[in-house]
Amino acid sequence: MPKVRFMPDGFVADVPEGSTLLQAAKQCGAPEGDACGGNCACSTCHVYVRQGGGALSEQEDAEADILDKAFAVLPSSRLGCQAKITSSPESEIVVEITQESREAWVNEHPEARHKTG
Secondary structure: OOEEEEEOOOEEEEOOOOOEHHHHHHHHOOOOOOOOOOOOOOOOOEEEEEEOHHHEOOOOHHHHHHHOOOOOOOOOEEEOOOOEEOOOOOOOEEEEEOHHHHHHHHHHOHHHHHHHO
């Protein structure tokens, strides 16, 4: 089963192929935003794929269009709601949750504000 590690906190999820990075984040409690509910309508689930990107689905036009609205987009940028695990990677998939996404998560979870500073 593919393993996804979320940085910088080190949350880890074991998820079946076909899962999105956002689903993996929710499974392990990683603070990845999803203001639109994972419908590719915002950029709050913006992450950087640091390792294992070859095990993910190709970026489609709708995802690229939404990423155009995100902050600090890099070649490794993906939307967690759109990046699906399509194969088991040789090692784990390592994802860095962007500051934008972490802030969105805190705004979506006001009860957690005292925990994340």
